[in-house]
Amino acid sequence: MTPLLRSPTLQGSKPRCRCLPVPLTLDSMDTTAPAPMGSIQHCRCQLPKMGDTWSQLPWPGPPQPAVLLVSLLLAAGVMHSDAGTSCPVLCTCHNQVVDCSSQRLFSVPPDLPMDTRNLSLAHNRIATVPPGYLTCYMELRVLDLHNNSLIELPPGLFLHAKRLAHLDLSYNNLSHVPADMFQEAHGLVHIDLSHNPWLRRVHPQAFQGLMQLRDLDLSYGGLAFLSLEALEGLPGLVTLQIGGNPWVCGCTMEPLLKWLRNRIQRCTSDSQLAECRGPPEVEGAPLFSLTEESFKACHLTLTLDDYLFIAFVGFVVSIASVATNFLLGITANCCHRWSKASEEEEI
Secondary structure (H helix, E strand, C coil), rough: CCCCCEEEEEEECEEEEEEEEEECCCCCCCCCCCCCCCCCCCCCCCCHHHHHEEEEECCCCCCCCCHHHHHHHHHHHHHHHHCCCCCCCCCECCCCEEEECCCCCCCCCCCCCCCCCCCECCCCCCCCCCCCCCCCCCCCCCCCCCCCCCCCCCCCCCCCCCCCCCCECCCCCCEECCCCCCCCCCCEEEEEEECCCCCCCEECCCCCCCCCCEEECCCCCCCCCCCCHHHHCCCCCCCCCCCCCCCECCHHHHHHHHHHHHHCCEEEEEECCCEEEEEEHHHHHHHHHHHHHHHHHHHHCHHHHHHHHHHHHHHHHHHHHHHHHHHHHHHHHHHHHHHHHHHHCCC
């Protein structure tokens, strides 16, 4: 893979940058640092040396003052444009905020400014995000992808987004949250996964390592079960939204509910919206109204008296069965003899 050199080109009155391939040399390679995982391209933005640029131009003669002034102004504009790529088409850029929302985009815009901190792609029709899309944007703090058509995210998307704090993936079509979805995004403080109606499964290690996570929204999805392991590794969790899901309040939910009851004082939750959809005996009951008594049947154990009683009942049933078979045998034999005697008398 070759690094890219951004060469200035003038379009209208505003200089822009575009990417050109540059051959690799031993001097440009860093043999000590491993290549970043999940990256599409090696981001490198440079300007050609002014001496090399002027050496390739024909000698125009003695410089005129006006021509020299225009050249200096153009050079200053080109140097300023090297701070980052120009704003993508259909987007607005201001103070490190890139807003591409509500533009009916079917794909993410390429070549964002390198110093982007806030990226909004909300209210579009984006179905996929290419692997390594965030590799070059080390300053990214906020990523808004809500109200799109995302089904899944590529593994390792956030490997280099170590400063990402707010992530909004609500109102999409996500079906599961895998174990490596937020890998290396240890700075996340807020994650919104609400209103994903096809969200059926959250991996037990989906939020592993997110020690700074404070707000987690899993409301209005298709979750029937959530592993305790997925939440107990979040010591900083303050707000948890889980209402609007079809929870099945069986024995497998007891560990999670017990953990939530112990955290209810420190963790704000939408307890009024979380209801059980099954089994039938607790359908419609608020999730947090279930107590240890509700799961008493999950802990039934047999004592010695129970075993003795079962053995006694089994013995009695066996004796009764033998006696019944004996009586039926005698009855059948008597009937057979009686019918045979009746036939002999008729003859």
